[in-house]
Amino acid sequence: MTELILIRHGETDWNRELRFQGHVDVPLNATGHEQARRLAERLAADRPTVHHLVCSDLVRTRQTAQPSLEVLFPQATIDTLTDSNLREQSFGVVDGMRVDDIKEQHADAWEKWLRFEADYGMPGGETTRQFHARVMDAVRRIALQHAGQTVMVVTHGGVLDMIWRTARGTGLDGPRQSDIPNAGFNRVRVDAATVEVLDWADVRHLADLPAQPVYDQKKLLVR
Known part of the structure; x- marks a missing residue:
């Protein structure tokens, strides 16, 4: 089995604005850089055995x-x-785009999005099922290439959600159920058939930083 240390990227200004960042290349803000520094500081103190690091581009x-x-x-x-x-x-x-702008400019797409159906995607984008397949193909490949080792993977909130859903067997329909803080520690164990959560949403290294913006899909349903 392969252990993955999963890290969501640090905060961006668009996180604060609750924009759909997607594939747009948005840099960290000052808080995000501090979160990244704290993450490295924790690694330097804890010295976990890590054999490889990979991240989104x-x-x-x-x-x-x-x-x-x-x-x-x-x-x-x-x-x-x-x-x-x-x-x-x-x-x-x-x-x-911000949620309010999506509601105004793409009202029909937004209403369909709020159903959180696995086979729906915003126009021109990926469906959740397509996204899940991409993510899990990458996870399995990394696990196979580094079998028996520990790999640090720095990625995105949606990617971590796909991994969490796979581990918990919750399916792809419905809003996100897991907490996925910026620069938090998450650990899973992966083999050819299973994903097991070992630890999730550990933010001890960020304890005295400002409260994080929270993208809560469940709250979108009651607005």
Whole structure:
């Protein structure tokens, strides 16, 4: 089995604005950089055995991973350790938009989105089922390539949601059920057939930072 240390990228300004970031290349804000620094500081103190690091190719994940890479593999270059299959879900025409603007400009698509159906995607974007297949193909590949090792994976909230749903067997329909904080620690064990959650949403290293923006899909249903 392979152990994955899963990290959602640090905070961006668009997280604060609750925008659909998707594939848009948004950098970390000042809080996000501090979260990334705290993450690396924790790794330096705890010294977990990590054999490899991989991250999404988007800038917010690369910036989050860089301080940790300097602790774990100081001779490595982040641009050689990226995987585009670890990107966030593509939201097509609404990538980069705020919820209120989506409601106004794409009202029909928004109403369909709120059903949280596995086979629906925003126009021009991925369905949840397509996204899940992409993510889990990448996870299985990483686990196979690094069998018996520990890999740190820096990615996105939606990616972690797909992994959590797979581990819990909750299915792809319905709103997100798991907490996925920016720069939190999550650990899973993966083999060819199963994903097992070992630890989730550990933010002890971020305890005295400002409260994080929360994208709560369940609350969208009651607005």
